[in-house]
Amino acid sequence: MPLEMSGQGKVVCVTGASGYIASWIVKLLLLRGYTVKATVRDPKDKKKTDHLLALDGAKERLQLLKANLVEEGSFEHAIDGCEAVFHTASPVALTVTDPQAELIEPAVKGTINVLKTCTKVSSVKRVIVTSSMAAVLSPKPPLGPNDLVDETTFSDPSVCEDEKQWYVLSKTLAEDAAWRFAKANNIDLIVMNPGLVIGPALQPTLNFSVDVVVDFINGDTIGSWTNEGMDMNSMTYKVSVEKLKSLGIELTPTETSLRDTVLSLKEKCLV
Structure with missing residues (x-):
């Protein structure tokens, strides 16, 4: 069977489907023939859904469903009947007034909410969670220029709290909770830890990663990176x-991704 139709007859769920990464996941799944049950906070919000509904295969194999991260059982309808779940939904912000309510609770409770639902759905074979480099970038003691981090490195919650890195704390606690729950409930869990995500955007609005590129284009080379101790000079x-690389993934050169990002931003009149 051709790669493009390798998912024919299979159903998967993508949470937070209107986001940058999730939109691309949905696009690629549809190209491969999967039926996708995609969750968003408001299916009627055209700014968040029109780009998904316009994807090849969306008319036939894309379902948009409403779900709320902190509402227990909110994802049951979306996950029912799925073989795999891509959990990408999580708030992204560096400046907040109530870290617990705005970042930590949605990230941690949302992840456990999704995983709990997966334990009730016998068809689910694997769960893929989008974590972040944030979950590895603040260990204790601080890292030096010769130190190496990988997927086994974990940020220290006490360091995050001391430096008021609330987004970093939310991703760290959420990933830790995911691994603990998966181990206790025998879930086949895969976690991805992306850094700054750039390249052509599918959604019509700016997300955090692309906004950083916009800052550079506009001459703001410091931008929001200096908030909450996240200075580029300290990393x-x-x-x-x-x-x-062991999975056979070929990495796109940074220069190519940056160029594609800028071209995409111009096309969407975002710069």
């Missing part, structure tokens, strides 16, 4: 991508 350690 001098090395990052291992050997696990990715």
Whole structure:
């Protein structure tokens, strides 16, 4: 069977489907023939859904469903009948007034909410959670320029709290909770830890990663990175991508991704 139709007859769920990463996951799943049950906070919000409904295969194999991260059981309808679940839904913000309510609770409770539902659905074979480099970038003691981080490194919650890195804390606690729950409930869990995500955007609005590129285009080379102790000048350690390479994934050169990002932003009149 051709790669494009390798998912024919299979049903998968993608949470937070209107986001940057999730939109691409939905696009690629549809191209491969999967039926996708995609969750968004408001299926009627055209700014969040029109780009998904316009994807090849969406008319025949895409279902948009409403779900709320902190509402227990909210994902049951979306996950029912699915073989795999891609959990990407999680708030992204560096400046908040109530870290617990705005970041930590949705990230942690949302992840456990999804995983709990997966334990009730016998058809689910694997869960893929989108974590973040944030979950590895603040260990204790601080990293130096010769230190190497990979998927086994974990940020220290006490460091996050001391430095008021609330987004970092939310992703760290959520990933830790995911691994603990998966181990206790025998869930086949895969966790991805992306860094700054760039490249062509499918959604019509700016997300955090692309907004950083916009800041550079506009001459703001500091931008929001200095908030909450996330200064680019302090991140001098090395990052291992050997696990990715072992899977046969070919990495796109940074220059190419940046160019594609800028072209995409111009096309969408976002710069």
